[in-house]
Amino acid sequence: MTIASYVFLIIGGLFFLLGGLGVLRMPDTFNRIQAGTKATTLGAFSTLIGVGLGNLDWAFKIVLIIVFIVISNPIGSSAIAKATYKSKQIPDNLVQDELANRGDAK
């Protein structure tokens, strides 16, 4: 159990590292959101599962935190993406802009 917990913690740390690297290296906001949220979600889950396996008394709280991240992370990133779009911070090399053809895009 302890070894499994350590393995999950290491995987989580690795994903956090990759996410941080992505936020630093990616060229524009949309790519940064991609790197930040995807990697952080998996990193946070792995870290939390590792902590929960390490101490089974905390398992219920860990599940609650994971539920919180599951809900908050996509909402936050979508709100950031929408705000970026509305403040016209769109990169020049955008291939497809489906939001521009919809009525509520302004």
Add this chain to the structure above:
Amino acid sequence: MKKLFAFVLTIGLGVLMIFSLRANTLFPEFGDVSIADRISALFLDKSVNGDNGDVVFGQTTDAEDGAANLVTSIVVDYRSFDTLGEVTVLFISSLGVALLLGVAGKQKRLALNFKPNFMLRVGSRALFGIILMTGVYVILHGHLTPGGGFPGGAMIASSILLLYLADDEFRTKVKGFKVLESVAGSLYVIVGLLGLVLATYFLQNFLPTGTVGDLFSAGVLPIVYVLIGLKVGSEISGIIDHFLTEGDLA
């Protein structure tokens, strides 16, 4: 030249300060102090459970204070009067915001310059419950874990702020907040007066303190923390509401 002069002056002052302190007998060398000369023997011999044994988590009963959290035991027990003052400071700042930004008559909330989409509105409602619950948990466990009334109240207020920012129709019931705030503040003072009546001094811990680490322990500390949490939460929510509303002229 000016910088050089300032540099020399600073160095000179520092050297003067160090040498004057070294010559002073009131500032002995590090580790060269006898504590018995400075603190009353009453406090040196005293421990939280009367005898000089260690406090064991989950076993020690009837300690003087009963909180498993040192900061809480100082903030809400030994220096509770100070905390009452802090709560008053927050109350005065909320009063100032209400005086400057509050409007008599009809009010409407400030319009957001975007329309929150469906996902944002529904998702933030789901998150609201979790954040509120975390705030209540932090308040209730204030005497056991780090946290307590002030952070828990701020969490409750942040959940209200989330609803304000993610939903352009949302509006709190400010009157309820004001009633809650006044009741909680008055009850804090009444708990203090009860300590004066049932024990010896204002805000004394007059209830049995129980086992260290239990949820129902530490005497009046959880009660006071719940009151502080309610007061801080409703006060900050009221401040948020005042910032996000304006008079409705139409």
